[in-house]
Amino acid sequence: xxxxxxxxxxxxxxxxxxxxxxxxxxxxxxxxxxxxxxxxxxxxxxxxxxxxxxxxxxxxxxxxxxxxxxxxxxxxxxxxxxxxxxxxxxxxxxxxxxxxxxxxxxxxxxxxxxxxxxxxxxxxxxxxxxxxxxxxxxxxxxxxxxxxxxxxxxxxxxxxxxxxxxxxxxxxxxxxxxxxxxxxxxxxxxxxxxxxxxxxxxxxxxxxxxxxxxxxxxxxxxxxxxxxxxxxxxxxxxxxxxxxxxxxxxxxxxxxxxxxxxxxxxxxxxxxxxxxxxxxxxxxxxxxxxxxxxxxxxxxxxxxxxxxxxxxxxxxxxxxxxxxxxxxxxxxxxxxxxxxxxxxxxxxxxxxxxxxxxxxxxxxxxxxxxxxxxxxxxxxxxxxxxxxxxxxxxxxxxxxxxxxxxxxxxxxxxxxxxxxxxxxxxxxxxxxxxxxxxxxxxxxxxxxxxxxxxxxxxxxxxxxxxxxxxxxxxxxxxxxxxxxxxxxxxxxxxxxxxxxxxxxxxxxxxxxxxxxxxxxxxxxxxxxxxxxxxxxxxxxxxxxxxxxxxxxxxxxxxxxxxxxxxxxxxxxxxxxxxxxxxxxxxxxxxxxxxxxxxxxxxxxxxxxxxxxxxxxxxxxxxxxxxxxxxxxxxxxxxxxxxxxxxxxxxxxxxxxxxxxxxxxxxxxxxxxxxxxxxxxxxxxxxxxxxxxxxxxxxxxxxxxxxxxxxxxxxxxxxxxxxxxxxxxxxxxxxxxxxxxxxxxxxxxxxxxxxxxxxxxxxxxxxxxxxxxxxxxxxxxxxxxxxxxxxxxxxxxxxxxxxxxxxxxxxxxxxx
Numbered sequence: 001x002x003x004x005x006x007x008x009x010x011x012x013x014x015x016x017x018x019x020x021x022x023x024x025x026x027x028x029x030x031x032x033x034x035x036x037x038x039x040x041x042x043x044x045x046x047x048x049x050x051x052x053x054x055x056x057x058x059x060x061x062x063x064x065x066x067x068x069x070x071x072x073x074x075x076x077x078x079x080x081x082x083x084x085x086x087x088x089x090x091x092x093x094x095x096x097x098x099x100x101x102x103x104x105x106x107x108x109x110x111x112x113x114x115x116x117x118x119x120x121x122x123x124x125x126x127x128x129x130x131x132x133x134x135x136x137x138x139x140x141x142x143x144x145x146x147x148x149x150x151x152x153x154x155x156x157x158x159x160x161x162x163x164x165x166x167x168x169x170x171x172x173x174x175x176x177x178x179x180x181x182x183x184x185x186x187x188x189x190x191x192x193x194x195x196x197x198x199x200x201x202x203x204x205x206x207x208x209x210x211x212x213x214x215x216x217x218x219x220x221x222x223x224x225x226x227x228x229x230x231x232x233x234x235x236x237x238x239x240x241x242x243x244x245x246x247x248x249x250x251x252x253x254x255x256x257x258x259x260x261x262x263x264x265x266x267x268x269x270x271x272x273x274x275x276x277x278x279x280x281x282x283x284x285x286x287x288x289x290x291x292x293x294x295x296x297x298x299x300x301x302x303x304x305x306x307x308x309x310x311x312x313x314x315x316x317x318x319x320x321x322x323x324x325x326x327x328x329x330x331x332x333x334x335x336x337x338x339x340x341x342x343x344x345x346x347x348x349x350x351x352x353x354x355x356x357x358x359x360x361x362x363x364x365x366x367x368x369x370x371x372x373x374x375x376x377x378x379x380x381x382x383x384x385x386x387x388x389x390x391x392x393x394x395x396x397x398x399x400x401x402x403x404x405x406x407x408x409x410x411x412x413x414x415x416x417x418x419x420x421x422x423x424x425x426x427x428x429x430x431x432x433x434x435x436x437x438x439x440x441x442x443x444x445x446x447x448x449x450x451x452x453x454x455x456x457x458x459x460x461x462x463x464x465x466x467x468x469x470x471x472x473x474x475x476x477x478x479x480x481x482x483x484x485x486x487x488x489x490x491x492x493x494x495x496x497x498x499x500x501x502x503x504x505x506x507x508x509x510x511x512x513x514x515x516x517x518x519x520x521x522x523x524x525x526x527x528x529x530x531x532x533x534x535x536x537x538x539x540x541x542x543x544x545x546x547x548x549x550x551x552x553x554x555x556x557x558x559x560x561x562x563x564x565x566x567x568x569x570x571x572x573x574x575x576x577x578x579x580x581x582x583x584x585x586x587x588x589x590x591x592x593x594x595x596x597x598x599x600x601x602x603x604x605x606x607x608x609x610x611x612x613x614x615x616x617x618x619x620x621x622x623x624x625x626x627x628x629x630x631x632x633x634x635x636x637x638x639x640x641x642x643x644x645x646x647x648x649x650x651x652x653x654x655x656x657x658x659x660x661x662x663x664x665x666x667x668x669x670x671x672x673x674x675x676x677x678x679x680x681x682x683x684x685x686x687x688x689x690x691x692x693x694x695x696x697x698x699x700x701x702x703x704x705x706x707x708x709x710x711x712x713x714x715x716x717x718x719x720x721x722x723x724x725x726x727x728x729x730x731x732x733x734x735x736x737x738x739x740x741x742x743x744x745x746x747x748x749x750x751x752x753x754x755x756x757x758x759x760x761x762x763x764x765x766x767x768x769x770x771x772x773x774x775x776x777x778x779x780x781x782x783x784x785x786x787x788x789x790x791x792x793x794x795x796x797x798x799x800x801x802x803x804x805x806x807x808x809x810x811x812x813x814x815x
Contacts, residue, residue, distance in 0.1 A: 009258075012066035017070050019071050020048040022056070026052070029101060035079065036151075043084065046088065047102075047385055062396055063366070063371060064409060068121070069125075069365060071091070074095060083198065083790060113226065123228075127229045128232045129241070130232065132202065134200065159209070163176060181198055186666075204238060214251065218250065221259075222255065229261045230261075271302075276294070277320075290329070290363065291330065296360075297333060304450075308432070308735070309430055310428045324361055329363070332366075340375055344733045346732075350373075355502040359448060372394075381393045416441045416445060434449065434459055435450040436495070447471050448502070449505070455553060458494075463493050465491050468513065470507075474504055480502060489514065494597060519589035519596045526601075531571055539585070540566055548569050574653065578607055585597070614647035615806065615807075616645045625800045626794070626795055631787065640665055640674070641771065641804055642662035646768060648761075655683075657768075681711075682694070684705060684706045686765070691705055712739045717748070783795045
């Protein structure tokens with residue numbers, strides 16, 4: 001129980017705002033006359049400012065949040081010609097102690113803080129201590145200054161203005177690490193001392209730099225009264241810096257009581273691994289009193305949006321029990337640096353993720369626009385800004401706005417959601433489905449049930465509750481459980497849960513009277529039994545009807561009417577994915593009350609892997625449809641998009657697609673083991689009618705159609721049906737395949753459930769294309785005639801976004 005957080009930041013919910021994209025309160029500061037402003041261009045300033053936030057405080061407060069976290073308001077590099085991108089986001093400082101001209105004045109910032117405080121709200125400022133903008137670089141060992149940088153070619157604040165390596169005195173002062181870009185994020189030396197994405201890396205081991213940064217950020221606490229900092233790119237700075245920055249002489253925590261500081265350490269954890277969790281928690285020993293919970297964010301996306309096993313999330317929640325004892329975790333489902341959770345997801349999936357977030361210990365953050373169903377990562381809320389489609393988006397009657405408001409109200413009225421310890425009772429080991437757990441603190445205990453599947457589920461499991469205990473639903477959505485549950489003899493709870501719901505139950509003090517039934521049932525299947533071929537299951541019962549469920553799926557219910565008290569059914573492992581499955585049988589007597597369940601019985605499907613098809617692809621054909629495409633000019637691009645070989649295997653009705661790239665790189669530290677290539681894999685079942693459109697790739701087939709698309713990157717994956725697919729959007733997402741690298745191959749696991757549990761793959765066709773995906777803008781990398789640092793060259797924007805491709809036809813299911 002996390003009693004140490006009572007009355008503190010764990011009681012709060014924050015709203016994250018990207019200043020330039022939220023609201024334009026003062027149009028006169030939009031255009032500074034340097035070509036840096038263009039609301040029709042997502043790479044340039046759009047016009048949002050501090051006064052615009054002040055004008056919308058009632059809208060923000062109406063959501064129920066307790067404060068805002070804003071992107072850095074400091075003076076920035078406005079345009080970087082080396083990467084053809086602008087500093088509208090605030091993370092490319094030229095002066096850490098000055099408000100950027102596009103955002104307003106110091107007086108505007110003070111007015112924002114004052115308005116928030118008068119409304120009982122907090123102000124969190126995003127800060128950067130790792131780098132400034134991109135003012136210099138080393139190319140082939142030669143130092144270059146960015147003389148075309150707008151508005152200045154160097155930071156204007158001393159001593160950060162000392163950035164000329166060619167000046168012996170400035171070089172000796174060592175305000176910067178005079179280093180090239182990171183090319184290996186797994187190298188600790190590079191990670192701490194090299195330039196991240198070209199941004200000039202500050203020498204935070206230099207006492208002069210440390211004192212200058214302390215002075216710069218103390219300024220905002222003293223002058224404006226900010227209540228906390230979110231520290232950008234914390235993992236790229238030595239931990240010893242933060243000991244001094246926060247708790248040294250004149251450190252941030254000495255300047256204001258109840259100050260919060262949470263750091264960004266974007267570390268990924270694979271399922272059932274906790275190394276990243278412990279690394280994030282280690283920052284609690286170095287000044288931070290809070291940290292962003294990246295591992296939970298990734299697990300929520302993996303499980304709730306991606307349809308992967310809820311047991312992954314169960315594991316993460318158990319790990320968090322221990323991490324939260326060391327410091328507060330700031331929870332979120334998306335932010336300004338990643339694809340929005342809602343992109344490609346139906347609203348109820350986003351609501352389920354937010355419902356989980358708002359009922360878990362930690363301090364939740366809602367990213368601006370989530371309450372208005374935004375799908376574009378950095379779109380504008382105001383009608384004049386980029387990505388707004390010419391409309392304001394401040395609708396307090398939005399269903400999502402109301403949902404978040406109600407969720408926050410529920411959180412604030414139930415302490416277990418803020419201080420409770422998680423105890424997982426049930427989870428799925430093989431895919432989407434149920435997650436059941438309790439949250440318990442001194443004041444109350446809550447019983448929470450999620451169903452992450454797109455179909456109803458049923459379960460019967462044992463708890464520690466006394467028979468007759470009544471669980472009453474007190475919070476749900478999307479048609480969640482609306483009637484109380486009564487614990488049966490032995491502490492068993494039986495659930496029948498609608499698709500895509502979350503229900504929170506309170507526990508009543510009064511016991512309910514239990515109905516005694518005479519219905520009996522028994523089976524001949526042992527728990528943990530392995531099944532490698534057709535298996536007949538027999539049983540006995542005195543019931544009128546028996547209902548069989550595999551993997552708790554209501555839709556695949558099998559009804560059997562026993563004969564002379566006996567019944568039988570067959571388990572066909574070839575229609576199931578390999579691994580652990582669950583069998584549950586329900587027996588109904590004379591009426592519905594006369595119902596009993598078997599215990600849930602685990603069985604293991606073990607099947608041989610079969611090679612279905614394989615083919616090789618020529619080298620050097622990664623040149624696009626026109627034969628003229630070239631890679632971006634940044635040094636991290638090799639020949640990652642050149643497909644060398646592909647093979648397809650099956651394990652039961654699971655497909656394993658393996659792709660071998662010419663160059664396999666992981667410069668940016670991708671959790672799936674590869675970067676600078678995205679695979680779009682189109683799968684056609686010849687018995688189905690799909691579409692010939694390749695979403696967002698500027699291409700359509702006239703005489704071929706696909707039924708499923710797999711989108712796989714080094715950071716994420718998704719599988720879509722062709723339903724709803726068009727040239728401008730993906731189809732309907734149904735899951736998130738497992739993606740990993742093994743022996744130089746990119747492997748993608750596609751569960752049979754997603755493919756309709758086919759009995760054969762004979763005649764199926766698989767079409768693989770390669771391109772690259774911009775993780776910041778969350779779109780396919782653009783194509784132009786001239787290549788640039790992160791822009792493909794040799795073509796036109798409307799040409800097919802396909803660098804290389806490969807066809808594979810499955811002729812039979814046999815080796």
